[in-house]
Every structure is written in C-alpha cells, then in structure tokens.
Amino acid sequence: MSRIYLSPPDVGVDERDALLAAFDGGWIAPVGPDLDRFEAGLSSMTGRHAVALVSGTAALHLALLAVGVQPGDDVFVSSFTFAASANAITYCGARPVFVDSDTESWNMSPALLRSALEQAATDGRLPRAVVVVDLYGQCADYEQLVPICREFGVAVVEDAAEALGATAFGRPAGSFGDIAVLSFNGNKIITTSGGGALLTDDEATASRARYLATQARQPAIHYEHTEVGFNYRMSNLLAAVGSAQLDRLPAMSSRRLAINARYREAFAHTPLTFMPVPSWSAWNGWLTCVVFGDGAGRDGVMDALAAADIESRPLWKPLHLQPVFADAPAILDGTSESLFTTGLCLPSGSALTDDQIDRITEIVTRHR
Numbered sequence: 001m002s003r004i005y006l007s008p009p010d011v012g013v014d015e016r017d018a019l020l021a022a023f024d025g026g027w028i029a030p031v032g033p034d035l036d037r038f039e040a041g042l043s044s045m046t047g048r049h050a051v052a053l054v055s056g057t058a059a060l061h062l063a064l065l066a067v068g069v070q071p072g073d074d075v076f077v078s079s080f081t082f083a084a085s086a087n088a089i090t091y092c093g094a095r096p097v098f099v100d101s102d103t104e105s106w107n108m109s110p111a112l113l114r115s116a117l118e119q120a121a122t123d124g125r126l127p128r129a130v131v132v133v134d135l136y137g138q139c140a141d142y143e144q145l146v147p148i149c150r151e152f153g154v155a156v157v158e159d160a161a162e163a164l165g166a167t168a169f170g171r172p173a174g175s176f177g178d179i180a181v182l183s184f185n186g187n188k189i190i191t192t193s194g195g196g197a198l199l200t201d202d203e204a205t206a207s208r209a210r211y212l213a214t215q216a217r218q219p220a221i222h223y224e225h226t227e228v229g230f231n232y233r234m235s236n237l238l239a240a241v242g243s244a245q246l247d248r249l250p251a252m253s254s255r256r257l258a259i260n261a262r263y264r265e266a267f268a269h270t271p272l273t274f275m276p277v278p279s280w281s282a283w284n285g286w287l288t289c290v291v292f293g294d295g296a297g298r299d300g301v302m303d304a305l306a307a308a309d310i311e312s313r314p315l316w317k318p319l320h321l322q323p324v325f326a327d328a329p330a331i332l333d334g335t336s337e338s339l340f341t342t343g344l345c346l347p348s349g350s351a352l353t354d355d356q357i358d359r360i361t362e363i364v365t366r367h368r
C-alpha cells in the first residue's frame with residue numbers, strides 16, 4: 001500500500017492541460033494571460049485586488065511593508081502558527097511579539113490582544129501591525145479583533161495562507177483586516193506547487209506590490225531604479241495551474257469537510273475532540289485536528305500511524321517555544337502549549353479515499 005500523506009497536492013488532468021496550454025502558448029515569463037486570469041479569480045472570490053507572488057511568505061513580507069512596518073517596530077502575531085508568519089516580520093527588521101490563542105477558534109485571543117495592546121500603549125510602544133492567522137482553514141474572530149486594533153490605531157494583516165474558501169461572519173477569508181495574504185504551497189487547499197498572493201482593497205497598494213515584486217523597475221527602457229525591490233512575482237505557468245485549482249476549490253473543500261465528518265463519526269464514542277467551529281465560522285476543512293484529552297495516547301497513535309506508513313503530525317509548535325524566537329516577548333495563557341502537547345493533525349487531502357480514512361480511523365481507535 002502506498003504512503004498516505006497529511007495534505008498532498010490534489011492535481012490531475014485539468015491542471016496538466018492548463019499548464020501545457022500556457023507552455024505551448026509561449027507564456028513562460030512571469031507575466032501573461034494565465035496570471036491575469038488567476039488574479040481575477042482570486043479577486044472575485046475575495047472581493048479584493050489580488051497580486052500573485054512566489055510564496056505566501058513573500059506576500060506577507062510585502063503586506064508588512066505596505067502597512068508601514070519598519071526596522072525597530074514591534075509586530076504582534078499569533079503564536080500558534082507556522083514559522084513563516086513571524087519570519088516575514090524579521091525580514092522587515094521588526095520584532096515579533098507573540099499572542100496566544102483562544103479556545104473558541106484556536107486563533108488569536110481577542111482578550112489577550114486587548115490586554116497586550118493596553119500594556120503596549122502604557123509603555124509607549126504600540127506595534128505597527130498585528131498579524132492575525134486563520135489557522136487550519138478557519139478564520140479568526142475578526143468581529144472582535146479588528147475593532148480592538150482600530151481602537152489603538154494598529155493595522156491588521158490577515159494571514160489567510162491556510163484558509164482560502166473559508167468564510168466568517170458571511171465574509172470570505174482574505175477579506176479581513178487592512179491587507180491579507182494567501183499561500184498556494186504544495187500542502188495547502190489549492191496549490192501552484194509554490195506560490196502566494198497579496199489581497200488589498202486599495203488599487204494603489206496592489207500596484208505598488210506588483211512594482212516592488214518586479215525589482216522596483218521604473219517604466220524606463222533602460223530599467224531605472226529609485227528603490228530596492230524584490231523578485232517575488234508568480235510565473236505565468238504556475239498561475240495556469242492555480243486557475244485550474246481555483247475552479248476545483250469548492251469541490252476540494254467539500255471533500256475535505258466530508259473527510260472531517262467521517263472522522264467525527266468514527267470517533268463519536270471516544271474521548272477525542274476536534275477543532276471547535278464557532279457559529280460564525282464556515283471553515284474550509286483544510287486539516288482535521290484531534291485533541292487527546294490530557295495528551296495520553298497521542299504519541300502512541302502517531303507511532304502506530306507511522307508504522308502503517310501514514311503521516312500525522314502534532315499541531316503547530318507555538319512560535320514562542322521555537323529556539324529561533326526565544327528572545328521575543330509573548331503574551332500567553334497556556335492555550336497553544338496545551339494544543340501542541342495534546343493535538344494531532346490527521347491526513348485530510350481531498351484525494352483521500354473512504355477506504356484510506358477507514359484504515360486511519362481503525363488504527364487511531366485501536367491505539368488511543
């Protein structure tokens with residue numbers, strides 16, 4: 001039996017045809033009709049201008065620059081996330097300050113954010129921005145988080161890398177805050193093999209991001225430069241794959257949600273619990289995560305799955321525990337640490353078969 005991965009790319013004949021059509025049409029450079037089409041598709045999904053880039057990390061870097069992050073600034077960011085969310089902050093010469101999660105959505109806690117901002121205001125050291133992450137395909141509680149940031153005059157960057165296709169409060173992921181980013185890395189809900197996008201309501205911000213992403217090239221025949229730029233633009237070939245994936249997103253998201261429902265049914269009579277989905281949230285099903293009460297049995301299940309050639313992983317190790325960020329301040333209440341020690345991500349790719357899920361649930365149920 002072949003190895004079962006956590007979230008492998010789900011690509012097929014549509015993506016292959018789109019890629020070869022772009023290739024045969026001669027649009028190999030990082031401009032072209034497929035790039036325009038992909039950006040238009042992202043735009044119609046999120047209601048914002050979209051700029052397609054080489055990665056979600058590059059998108060975060062440009063988003064932070066767009067909201068004015070400068071060397072020496074503080075930027076608040078969810079601690080319970082992938083390292084990329086904070087790495088981009090350090091690219092700007094700024095310092096990440098980590099904020100813990102709530103238990104309602106596993107995303108940034110509005111209560112902790114408020115107290116952290118109050119303290120920062122008292123210290124005369126308000127952050128330039130807050131990076132709020134939509135973890136595992138579920139949006140954060142923006143109805144609370146955004147007004148708090150507004151109150152303190154702090155910009156909001158939505159890291160929706162994992163959340164394309166989700167909605168919250170009836171609005172799409174990527175539409176919250178001042179600016180948002182998406183990722184199309186190989187393990188995300190849609191993939192271009194590698195890629196990302198920046199989303200903004202402001203046309204000028206979108207054009208400036210395109211300009212910075214193409215080496216800050218002034219419109220002169222000899223390439224005039226007045227600023228340092230980046231080589232961050234997505235290639236037209238990959239955008240062709242992205243458009244084909246975007247067409248299949250509703251089906252792939254439904255399949256992931258169906259996989260989650262199958263896990264829930266199989267574990268209904270066990271003490272295992274799942275990521276909570278608040279009433280205001282419609283998540284995209286990206287990864288099914290289970291929590292083992294006090295953590296007992298988690299590692300045994302992980303080992304048993306590994307022995308059967310099935311990939312599973314603990315939930316994200318909070319960034320405040322990562323050696324590389326050991327010196328960064330953190331506002332904590334233990335939520336993310338507890339999820340890290342007791343939680344497990346299960347295979348959730350949209351191409352998983354029901355038979356494969358049954359193999360997984362059988363092993364989990366036997367070893368928990």
Ligand SMILES: *Cc1c(COP(=O)(O)O)cnc(C)c1O
Pocket residue numbers: 054055056057058081082084085133159161162182183184185194195196
């Ligand atoms: C994947 C991911 C990123 C980075 O995206 P890349 O395209 O891999 O650079 C950023 N934030 C979160 C939460 C992610 O999951």
